[in-house]
Amino acid sequence: MEEPLLRVQDVGKFFPPRERNAQPFWIIRGLTFTVAEGEFVTMIGPSGAGKSTLLNLIAQVDTPSEGEIAFRGRTISSPRSTVLRPGFDRQIGYVTQEDNLLPWRTTLDNVLFPLELRGGADAQGRARAGELMAAVGLAGFERHYPHELSGGMRKRCALIRTLLYDPPIILMDEPFGALDAQTRAQLQEDLLRLWSMRRKTIIFVTHDIAEAIVLGDRTLILSRPPTRIAGAHSIALPRPRDVHAAARQEGFAALHDAIREQVR
Incomplete structure (x- = not known):
């Protein structure tokens, strides 16, 4: 078994x-x-x-x-x-009730943050981030800050951030x-x-x-x-x-x- x-x-x-x-x-x-x-x-x-x-x-x-x-x-x-x-x-990834986005970082920078902690976001990581963001309608919002996003968009960002570091x-x-x-x-x-x-x-x-x-x-x-x-x-x-x-x-x-x- x-x-x-x-x-x-x-x-x-x-x-x-x-x-x-x-x-x-x-x-x-x-x-x-x-x-x-x-x-x-x-x-x-x-x-x-x-x-x-x-x-x-x-x-x-x-x-x-x-x-x-x-x-x-x-x-x-x-x-x-x-x-x-x-x-x-x-x-173990953990998505809580709060999105916990860093307000001074853009959408893309928030998504890439776990990769930076792990040693850096390479071209493959950035390409994967773009793929995931496009899949949930966040393409075009890469340079927006959390306060410029709707509640649903913030949740999508938090989810992708966890999925990205796999x-x-x-x-x-x-x-x-x-x-x-x-x-x-x-x-x-x-x-x-x-x-x-x-x-x-x-x-x-x-x-x-x-x-x-x-x-x-x-x-x-x-x-x-x-x-x-x-x-x-x-x-x-x-x-x-x-x-x-x-x-x-x-x-x-x-x-x-x-x-x-x-x-x-």
Whole structure:
């Protein structure tokens, strides 16, 4: 059996009590799942289910209180970890709810920034940046600054910046949550288009059931704290997917209802 790219095994995370003699609060406990190379996994759960906490553990922004996280068969995080390595040496990309663009850099310079940190943006890197920017409608905005871009364009810039340095796995924490419905649908299309170009492994956290279905190969449902996997569904909708027509495809409504019941 092929080793999964990522394995989360019996992971738990607690926060120390705020009051004397109180018990620690376990936000996550006994959480186990795997992610295969090239798989697009969406993750959904009730508010406060520890979705962002889980991504922080995978990204090594924080360490688990129990269990372990393995990447390509190698344990990269456990309670025994003594040094945090956020992003695990550029192996793990992380797209947060904020775009985190540098306001003094142009769109192109923001996109190229990770390559500069790695040693420089060569001709191949610049060509790849141009290809990705053209794919999502940012061609012609290379010299614009973040304050001159719309919210959707800023999100596209942040996404391309992560894709450009080509990490094996990308974590996405509700990146489209604050946008209007029309912009959100366009960004979903953009993400699927970009994903189809390289088939990067993605874990995408969302509160939106329809978004979880239209994007993913598989969706995982998280329970209320202490969080565990409450359900998992393979998504058989054919690719490439039309974001606007997906809800009319056979099986969508039944899957949506099943996920909604488990999220409740």
